[in-house]
Amino acid sequence: METILVLTHTDETGSALSKASLEAVIAGKDLAVRLSAPFIIGIVAADAAAAASSLASTGARLLAVSGEAFAQARYATDAAAIEAICHAANASIVLVPGTSRFTRVAAGVAHRLGGFIDTHVTALGSTETIEVTRWFYRQRIEAVLTRDARPWFLVLDAGTHTAFAGESGAVQVEQVVVQLPDIRTIVSGLRAPATGAQTIRPDAKMLLVAGAGWTKKQPDGQIHATEAGELILGFLRATSASLGSSKSLVDQGGEGEPVLPFLTHMNQIGQTGSTPRHAKGLSTCCHGEEPHVVGWRFIGDRRAISLDPNCGWTRGKADVVYIADAFQVIAKVNELLDAKKA
């Protein structure tokens, strides 16, 4: 019989569980019900009390590693914490939220326990065996796979499950003792890129994708990079959308061409960027495969503004393509949205 362990950690507040952790709780709860398997949740936090009480209604056995050393996301301490929880739980299936904190350490811990790991899991199926769905070749090929070996660590992509929400209550938490390793790394904090506006918003409903066309010559024969930047930022302000970019636009900075100063490589989507999950996506001035095929794999409702009526990449990938000048359209969109707010 399988035993399901879900690993969780707190968010930047230190008291609430991260959203991806809560999604993993739902995935684990569902799997435990389907397999009639014992269900355990492990918490890593400086102080796990508040996080644990929020899990009262799960009915799960709760294990926690607490202490100041676990306030920071660091390989040595996180790996030791997770390893201790896994030993205490003796689980055969370990579900891990796909956060930067836990994806950094999950494989290492799987190795320490003699187990195996698969990551970027987008769906969990179980009939006679547990089958997981994940993508290969940067979201171009989808595969369903299974393993007999245990323990099996499965890192779930964020956004693939709903987040757990339940009544808080009194719970019994088993504190797991960890032998602290030699700490050679100190986390000094978080830094936002020095580009002014924060344009990456993973929880936004909408993704705006800016392509290289924004900084190319316009019908008047001139480049209007400053105006393009203002229009894009105006759109982001009005919609609270997140900003993605094509590789070619980000790369232009290194090639001495006009740039949008708020873009960094972290905005990049596609082969060498991220594959974000948003309910809606609007692509502007993109004429390549990246945003439409790879970067948009997990965008629900997709629209594009393009001057090229024959752009092969939008056909079959976007739901609607407007053949129009993005400068004119976005300017008007911003105007209408501002008027609506006023």
Added chain:
Amino acid sequence: MANILHIVVCAGIVPDPLQTLEPMTGQTGPGLKNEMVLPAVLDPWAASALYEAASLAAKSPGSKLWLVSLGPKAKLQQVMMTVAQKAAFELVPIDGPIGGFPDAHSTAAVLAETIAALPGLDRSKLLLFGGWESATRGAGVTLQLVGERLGITDQFQGVDQIDVRGDGSFEVLERVEGGKHQASICIGTPAVLGWATGSLAEPRNNPQIGMGNMRTIMPALQKAKTVKLEGNGLRYVSVSLPKQQRTTRVVKDLTPDEVAAELVEWIGAE
């Protein structure tokens, strides 16, 4: 005094991103149709790691840079013709299967064993570099597993910057959620760094560096050990291309104002 670093970059080879990929199942499991004839490139994120490593080695006199790459010998040779002109390194080729479907644990075992046996490598000076994910399997676990096998417990993933200080300590910026970096200071080597994009542009081809590299690359390729990767019980139930083909509505006859009005309505709709 400058710090002497022994930097090992693990980098696979991947199909050129512009190629159309089609999965197929062969006798040994899933793979890509015409995989051996698809043009290949160095894995993009691992390539960032290589360029950052070369830059770091150049700033630290006496340092050494190895490039460990697992793939079919013939494909490695083809890719190295280009890569060799970008940065000076010693190639450590391993002749083995290509592609994203073999098990990452087996790949890591082979890489760790090879690195542990590198002549002249001082593991106390080791910086193990690679991409934080590959463009094939994209699991982001191989480097971690290699690090664990080599006993390295300072690991960083999604790295965009390393700044080595005079006392041997270094600051690392790792990508975290929300478009931010986590800054950490590690007291020194050994460490594992899985690179994201970094900050360096792709170096221009330098024929002199290429000629220097090729003197050692060809003999290394000839001597490359051949490995078989264990399956570790990994079984593929199905491998397929995504089927979602959307019915695209192409709107050609609206003015910008009309398009804007339609978009505003769409943006506001739940």
